[in-house]
Amino acid sequence: MNKDTSKPASNAQRAVQELRGLIFSGELAAGSDHLETELAARLGMSRTPIREAALMLESQGLLEMRPRKGVRILPVSASDMREIYDVLTELESLAAARAAEAGYSKEELADLKAAIHDMDQAIKEESLDKWAEADDRFHAELVRLGDNSRVSSIVAMMSDQVRRAKASTLFIRPLPVQSNEDHRAVYRAILKGDADTARRIHHAHREHARDILTDLLEKHRIHSL
Structure with missing residues (x-):
């Protein structure tokens, strides 16, 4: 039986939308650093969708992933x-x-x-x-x-x-x-x-x-x- 992967994909997409909203509203301020565990707790989900969302948002230039330091919200330049x-x-x-x-x-x-x-x-x-x-x-x-x-x-x-x-x-x-x-x-x-x-x-x-x-x-x- 094929493993159902719909829920993780849905959670990752939700994480993308919610993190984008927090960045655009300024709640996740430009230049601030956040651990994956912190963001996961804030959104009420596991670290896996947070990491997937962060990779997508990094490709869009909204944040950068830092080894062992979580993510950094990129300032507007x-x-x-x-x-x-x-x-x-x-x-x-x-x-x-x-x-x-x-x-x-x-x-x-x-x-x-x-x-x-x-x-x-x-x-x-x-x-x-x-x-x-x-x-x-x-x-x-x-x-x-x-x-x-x-x-x-x-x-x-x-x-x-x-x-x-x-x-x-x-x-x-x-x-x-x-x-x-x-x-x-x-x-x-x-x-x-x-x-x-x-x-x-x-x-x-x-x-x-x-x-x-x-x-x-x-x-x-x-x-x-």
């Missing part, structure tokens, strides 16, 4: 963000151009438009949390519309680090009104089939976002310890 945004800027701009070339209808771009609407509404409500969630949806949908599986894989690999850096600076950055306008312009260019404009606007948008984020990380000393 301005230099890392510059490198990551350099890559994201090129790949997402390519996705914007490819989406424009694809000739999508208004119906096929409905999710992209809905994300922009939700971002506008979030600004009116002065809810930066809602804005960040809608902004994430816009970028994810833009990459999906670009229809390149390798671009999608690379962007997904970096998304957690970007989301965490954004979360750490969200409430000290300027109100992101211009970001909404940039997204609206990209949407219109895609709808019109104007690949050059879609690429150019999104490229400038991502470069501006990179500069704001890294400047805040350095100014407020939110960087590697």
Whole structure:
């Protein structure tokens, strides 16, 4: 009889989600060290799923495993963000151009438009949390519309680090009104089939976002310890 391995896999996945939540909320602070036994007790599970989850989160750049010392939560680094945004800027701009070339209808771009609407509404409500969630949806949908599986894989690999850096600076950055306008312009260019404009606007948008984020990380000393 084959051994049932569904429960360990389920526990490992739960450990990934819960540890991610603790890291993003700051309960597991950047630069802090934690033993596997401590994390296992905190989540009410054995060390095996904790170790499996830690390996996955290490590959995503959220923590590092240290022999005999458990795990260390990695700080957000301005230099890392510059490198990551350099890559994201090129790949997402390519996705914007490819989406424009694809000739999508208004119906096929409905999710992209809905994300922009939700971002506008979030600004009116002065809810930066809602804005960040809608902004994430816009970028994810833009990459999906670009229809390149390798671009999608690379962007997904970096998304957690970007989301965490954004979360750490969200409430000290300027109100992101211009970001909404940039997204609206990209949407219109895609709808019109104007690949050059879609690429150019999104490229400038991502470069501006990179500069704001890294400047805040350095100014407020939110960087590697």
